[in-house]
Amino acid sequence: MRLTGFMLIGLLAGFFVWASGDLPERADPASPASLGVSSYYIENAYRDSRTPNMVTAVLADYRGFDTFGEAVVVTTAALSCLLILLRRRRRLDGSESGLFPDLDDPDAYKARPDTIGPEPDPFVDDFTGDPAEPSPGTGERAP
Known part of the structure; x- marks a missing residue:
């Protein structure tokens, strides 16, 4: 299946390279757009608008x-x-996923391991724990 996808992408890229040969050269004054529409816009833009x-x-x-x-x-x-x-997603059992909790719920912003992600990291918890306790890097010694 992957080989088929790569082949289709390669075939499409080859078609685009082949088809680009029919495009006019950049800044070609003889291109179809330059011969008709562009000259009209340049000559009449101020007069018309x-x-x-x-x-x-x-x-x-x-x-x-x-x-x-x-x-x-x-x-x-x-x-x-x-x-x-x-949008809120519904689980198979009918409950909501909790991705966007209700703003009026005071417990909505508490970490819920079933919806947030992996288990909390104890190393990070040392830095985000209780501010009254000494933490690493503050120069205080733990009791």
């Missing part, structure tokens, strides 16, 4: 619907990611 910045004229006036569509796609993707990250 009354905007001194040509980039703003192209993005807002000539390509306004396209720019709006791209903004909608990016916003939708961001909201989708946010909703996926903030």
Whole structure:
């Protein structure tokens, strides 16, 4: 299965390299975009939009619907990611996973070994334990 995946990726990469031979050269004044649309934008941007910045004229006036569509796609993707990250998951037994505990619950922020991760490290607990007890590195001697 992995070999098939690598072969498909290699085949696709080879196709892209082959297809790039049909692209126009960079900064080619004889490319199709330079012959028609670009010259119109350059000559008429200020007259059509009354905007001194040509980039703003192209993005807002000539390509306004396209720019709006791209903004909608990016916003939708961001909201989708946010909703996926903030959703609560249900376990098979019907209880919630505890990834995002209820904010009103005073015990919500206590460490729960079943949802947090591996067992606590005793070395780290020496540094994060009771502040009244002497800890390593403070210069105090333990009783």
